[in-house]
Amino acid sequence: MRIGRWEARTLELGRFRLDGGAMFGVVPKVVWEREAPADALNRIELALRCLLLEDGERVVLVDCGVGGKDGPLFREMFALDDVGRSAGEALAELGRSPAQVTDLILTHLHFDHAGGAVALEGGSPVPAFPNARIHVQRRQWEWALAPSVRDRASYLKENLEPLRQAQLVLGEGDGELLPGLSARCVHGHTPGMQLVEVAGDEGRAGLVYCADLVPTAAHLPLAWVMGYDLEPLTVVEEKRRLYERVGDGSAWLVFEHDPRLAAARVDTRGKRPVVVEGLESL
Secondary structure, three states, X not given: OEEOOEEEEEEEEEEEEEEHHHXXXXXOHHHHOOOOOEOOOOXXXXXXXXXXXXXXXXXXXXXXXXXXXXXXXXXXXXXXXXXXXXXHHHHXXXXXXXXXXXXXXXXXXXXXXXXXXXXXXXXXXXXXXXXXXXXXXXXXXXXXXXXXXXXXXXXXXXXXXXXXXXXXEEEOOOEEEEOOEEEEEEOOOOOOEEEEEEEOHHHOXXXXXXXXXXXXXXXXXXXXXXXXXXXXXXXXXXXXXXXXXXXXXXXXXXXOXXXXXXXXXXXXXXOOOEEEEEEOOO
16 A cells, blocks of 8 residues: 555564453453453454555564564463464565565564564574664663563563664654654553654655554544553543544554454544444555
8 A cells, every 4th residue: 555655564473362351451341352252361362463664765664573582481371373474474475584674663662562673593682674773762762671560571671682783763752753754652551652654645644553552443442441551541642632633534543453454544533433444454
């Protein structure tokens, strides 16, 4: 799909599972399970979906999934046996290689978003995209190195330390990352998370990669926030501000974790958000 100067497509890296109650916070199970059926361990199926953007000069990857370096206990806990491929393998199917990625934009550094930024080479962890500049917000980087007791399990040292060898670009808030690509910072899920906005026609947003602000289409209602969110009321307000920008259904919202819907145009001007058009992939 062409959005402004960028050709955008989603890359599906597989599936994993997280606790449904944690994913939907105070929403009762009898309500959320209509949208996301749980398994015997109360886990729901989620996608690992990244975004590939190309403009003829740059190859840009937004988030990169879990990766494939974790041990069997970790993979069993999150049902990662079903993960089909790494971001590098997904790129190879398109005739691209990790070495061709010029920029990796990490929305935040939780293991399911940034774990694939590190690979094992000869048993040693190294940056998986050796020539890429890695864009992450400074506030998120500093938080990840010293997280709170509540969210430290989401930040794995083995995913962070090798990135010190990479070309880190630490952002300082909202602003242009590359021509036609902007960071929109939100802090309710975790401090310094950045959404990626692709400029469309006449300077309007053409596409927004929602990361964990709106991880699935089921999370579109303002009050449907996650138990993982550090500041739930901040998330509600940040979703409201996002919808003020793109809630007329003209822009595509990309859902990183929805197992069925990769992207949708959404009208949020009524009492409840309405999906105007949905796509299984870009």
